[in-house]
Amino acid sequence: MMTSEQHILTAFSQNPEEGAKLLFQRYYKPLMAFTSSFIADQYTCEDIIQNLFYQFIRKQIYRRTAPETLSSFLFCSARNSCLNHLRDRKTFTDIEQMELQALEEEAVTFSPELVASIRRAIEELPEKTRQVITSIIIQRKKYKETAQEMNISVNTVKSQLRDGLKQLRQQFPASLLFFFLFKSGYPFPCHLQRHSLTTA
Amino acid sequence: MQDDYQQILDYLSDELDAKEKASLETSLKEDDRKQELFKQTVKNFHAIRWSATWDTPDEDEAYDRLHKRLYKHRLYLQVMRYAAIFILLLSGGVFFLNRQTPDAPLVVSNANTETRTEHKVPILTLHDGKQLALHQSSLSQSEIQEKTNLRLTETGSLEYTSLPDTVKETVFHTLSVPQGCEFTVTLSDGSRIWLNAASELKYPETFHGNTRKVHLSGEAYFEITADSNRPFYVHTQEMQLKVLGTSFNIKAYPDETETVTTLLTGSIEQHYPSSGQSLRLLPLQQVHFNHTTGNLQTLKADPEEVLAWKNGKFIARDKTLEEIFQQLSRWYGFETVYLHPELKQERFHLHTNRYATVREILDNLQSTNGIHFSYIDNKIYISH
Numbered sequence: 001m002m003t004s005e006q007h008i009l010t011a012f013s014q015n016p017e018e019g020a021k022l023l024f025q026r027y028y029k030p031l032m033a034f035t036s037s038f039i040a041d042q043y044t045c046e047d048i049i050q051n052l053f054y055q056f057i058r059k060q061i062y063r064r065t066a067p068e069t070l071s072s073f074l075f076c077s078a079r080n081s082c083l084n085h086l087r088d089r090k091t092f093t094d095i096e097q098m099e100l101q102a103l104e105e106e107a108v109t110f111s112p113e114l115v116a117s118i119r120r121a122i123e124e125l126p127e128k129t130r131q132v133i134t135s136i137i138i139q140r141k142k143y144k145e146t147a148q149e150m151n152i153s154v155n156t157v158k159s160q161l162r163d164g165l166k167q168l169r170q171q172f173p174a175s176l177l178f179f180f181l182f183k184s185g186y187p188f189p190c191h192l193q194r195h196s197l198t199t200a
Numbered sequence: 201m202q203d204d205y206q207q208i209l210d211y212l213s214d215e216l217d218a219k220e221k222a223s224l225e226t227s228l229k230e231d232d233r234k235q236e237l238f239k240q241t242v243k244n245f246h247a248i249r250w251s252a253t254w255d256t257p258d259e260d261e262a263y264d265r266l267h268k269r270l271y272k273h274r275l276y277l278q279v280m281r282y283a284a285i286f287i288l289l290l291s292g293g294v295f296f297l298n299r300q301t302p303d304a305p306l307v308v309s310n311a312n313t314e315t316r317t318e319h320k321v322p323i324l325t326l327h328d329g330k331q332l333a334l335h336q337s338s339l340s341q342s343e344i345q346e347k348t349n350l351r352l353t354e355t356g357s358l359e360y361t362s363l364p365d366t367v368k369e370t371v372f373h374t375l376s377v378p379q380g381c382e383f384t385v386t387l388s389d390g391s392r393i394w395l396n397a398a399s400e401l402k403y404p405e406t407f408h409g410n411t412r413k414v415h416l417s418g419e420a421y422f423e424i425t426a427d428s429n430r431p432f433y434v435h436t437q438e439m440q441l442k443v444l445g446t447s448f449n450i451k452a453y454p455d456e457t458e459t460v461t462t463l464l465t466g467s468i469e470q471h472y473p474s475s476g477q478s479l480r481l482l483p484l485q486q487v488h489f490n491h492t493t494g495n496l497q498t499l500k501a502d503p504e505e506v507l508a509w510k511n512g513k514f515i516a517r518d519k520t521l522e523e524i525f526q527q528l529s530r531w532y533g534f535e536t537v538y539l540h541p542e543l544k545q546e547r548f549h550l551h552t553n554r555y556a557t558v559r560e561i562l563d564n565l566q567s568t569n570g571i572h573f574s575y576i577d578n579k580i581y582i583s584h
Contacts, residue, residue: 020263020266020267020270024262024263028257028262028263033250033254037246037249042256046257046262050262050265050266053266054266080547080549083518083547084546093221094225094228094229095221095225098235098239098242099242101239102243103242103243103246105239105243106243106246107250110247110250114247114251115250115254118247118248119251137245137249138248138252140214142213143215158206158209162205162209165209165241168244168248169244
């Protein structure tokens with residue numbers, strides 16, 4: 001049973017240490033997954049989330065946070081900290097912004113249950129398809145490299161990738177539902193956000 | 201459809217070059233269905249990636265680290281807290297005993313920080329130095345009525361029409377828009393110019409000869425009437441700009457370190473006398489000229505952000521607090537004091553209505569996290 005936002009905030013109001021534990025259980029891994037999509041270095045991601053949680057608890061931000069906004073607050077803050085970290089890049093292109101928005105939407109609904117079902121579905125794929133999915137998506141290899149390693153053509157790599165995704169997509173009922181329900185809306189009241197919680 | 205999907209997969213697999221990425225970007229903006237497909241595919245891709253790395257982070261270790269950081273010094277802090285209270289009480293007592301005439305208490309006034317300043321109006325300075333307040337109520341008594349080529353419209357903008365060719369003398373007018381105002385003027389050639397707060401434009405009452413030339417200090421958006429026989433020039437302190445017929449935005453405030461030009465349509469040529477550099481802009485390009493280093497940087501423009509002021513909005517994407525407050529203070533007419541100077545470089549997103557009260561904007565910002573604003577008289581103090 002997943003810890004609800006209400007549950008976390010109630011715990012904080014009674015005993016912050018208990019709240020911190022629940023916050024960790026619910027959000028640490030989704031936030032790690034989310035931040036690691038921008039920043040390759042795992043230790044930097046850990047530091048960013050560590051700081052986010054630290055400020056959230058230390059500055060008692062939980063006292064001013066409503067259950068509905070908790071997750072958007074955490075993901076927005078994490079995103080802003082990441083952007084701040086990537087200072088050398090002045091702006092994001094439109095396509096990257098779209099990608100970011102989709103990522104944020106996905107990360108909020110991500111859960112251990114979904115992880116388990118995706119893993120199971122990958123296991124069930126035909127051998128070759130699974131290898132292509134793993135190589136391209138998880139190991140981020142190029143089409144050409146994958147084709148050479150598997151001794152198949154680039155076109156076969158492409159078609160296997162499409163087939164694999166098609167089969168895996170059936171494992172995402174939650175996100176598909178999400179897609180149809182919230183198609184037009186950006187679910188986060190995130191117009192005005194400080195980029196980083198960490199200040200000197 | 202199949203091709204669209206393949207293109208998206210190629211993008212996510214990092215198989216597209218810059219040109220192909222740009223074309224995908226354009227098609228996503230034009231086609232909502234494709235954009236949804238894109239987002240859905242992004243989600244699938246990352247969900248698969250995340251499921252593979254889900255167990256990598258060491259949650260327990262991270263929790264221990266946080267716990268130590270939060271609670272290690274707990275006892276020590278308790279002791280320090282009581283010690284601090286004791287010392288404060290003691291010194292407070294000594295302080296009050298020694299004081300004969302305490303200062304007047306700080307009065308927190310909302311007068312100027314609550315809403316933008318209303319009482320200031322744009323001023324038109326004529327060639328003979330005479331100044332006219334451009335305000336609806338002063339309309340009837342104003343000398344504007346005496347001028348046949350000039351009128352103040354009901355919507356509060358100034359319109360010039362061309363004088364007959366018999367008048368050959370070039371006469372300059374200066375339009376000054378104070379903090380908290382914006383104003384539109386239509387010049388004698390039909391070109392429209394939107395002036396942002398704290399800006400000044402100097403221009404001839406009627407354009408004579410084969411050039412059209414104006415001077416700008418501050419920020420303005422231009423829609424220039426095409427006339428290939430008479431190029432239009434805009435001069436700012438740091439830059440000269442030549443146009444034929446086009447629309448663009450210039451931000452050239454004397455108190456900023458950059459002059460920023462954004463071209464929306466058409467084409468313009470720029471010259472920077474101090475560094476001797478010249479360049480030609482393409483639509484949707486933005487050029488930043490740094491006054492101290494003389495560096496020129498060309499970026500892709502975000503038209504929504506650049507023209508937000510003209511459309512009654514404030515939009516800042518990934519801007520520093522300093523840049524944001526420079527804009528806000530011009531509109532609301534307050535002074536900004538940074539109690540912690542490092543806050544200036546913090547980056548924010550801001551998307552709000554320009555006619556909201558400054559309180560609404562700042563309260564929102566304050567509620568997001570640790571930043572704090574105090575309002576005293578006409579100043580806003582920013583701290584952690």
